[in-house]
Amino acid sequence: MPKNHPKPLPLNDDKVRQIMLQYFYERNKSATSIRGKKSGAAVTISILRSNLKASHGLTAAQVVSNLTYLISQGWVEEKPLAKSFTTAKGGVVPAVTPYYIITAAGVDKITGPSGFTRDRFQGIRIEATGQNIITLGDGNQVNARFRDAAEALSSLRQAVKSSTTLDEAKKIEMVVDIDSIQDQLAKREPNKTVVQTLWDGVEKAATAAGLIDAVSRAAPFVANIIR
Numbered sequence: 001m002p003k004n005h006p007k008p009l010p011l012n013d014d015k016v017r018q019i020m021l022q023y024f025y026e027r028n029k030s031a032t033s034i035r036g037k038k039s040g041a042a043v044t045i046s047i048l049r050s051n052l053k054a055s056h057g058l059t060a061a062q063v064v065s066n067l068t069y070l071i072s073q074g075w076v077e078e079k080p081l082a083k084s085f086t087t088a089k090g091g092v093v094p095a096v097t098p099y100y101i102i103t104a105a106g107v108d109k110i111t112g113p114s115g116f117t118r119d120r121f122q123g124i125r126i127e128a129t130g131q132n133i134i135t136l137g138d139g140n141q142v143n144a145r146f147r148d149a150a151e152a153l154s155s156l157r158q159a160v161k162s163s164t165t166l167d168e169a170k171k172i173e174m175v176v177d178i179d180s181i182q183d184q185l186a187k188r189e190p191n192k193t194v195v196q197t198l199w200d201g202v203e204k205a206a207t208a209a210g211l212i213d214a215v216s217r218a219a220p221f222v223a224n225i226i227r
Helices: 013-030 045-056 060-072 104-111 144-162 168-184 192-208 212-226
Strands: 033-035 040-042 076-086 092-102 133-135 141-143
Touching: 013 040, 013 045, 013 060, 013 076, 013 092, 013 104, 040 092, 045 060, 045 092, 060 076, 141 144, 144 168, 144 192, 144 212, 168 192, 192 212
Parallel strands: 033 040
Antiparallel strands: 076 092, 133 141
């Protein structure tokens, strides 16, 4: 009887990335060594593909393409292991094996920021400003007054990244503009002109892309900031 193989699940890229990052997190959490087929925190691409095919039915293409994305976003990093071997004629041939491991940012993405998460305002006495700076689940640090606005913008940012209507270049532009608005929310008084200008572009593009719900959640909070 032919061996049954799990069929690839109809998952979108974000779901695949979540599965993969969770895999790296769990592997790192239970690791007893840095590298190792079963006990290592870091794994080779062949082990990664094999494990994720067995556990979730992911294809090699799903794993490789989304691993590239996770690396580019800083959630996972490549740690090459350089070795060499001697040929029968006495020559030495170098060989490099890439290993992949979750980063601190990747761990924070799963668990949320910890007391050891790097603070962008480290060295500044926040208490002397009279402000209450908080860190959100996505790592953004904002004035507590603008928490709701920041969370709504984070949801819009994710909607932009997941959009099937926007092209990749437009997504980059919009994510940068949303992040720039978020940066303003760390201030006691955000620059209204900057926020207004950035928001006008983001709102127009997101609405045209059909991201109505995400825009409508963020719009009232932004309006309160710029009025």
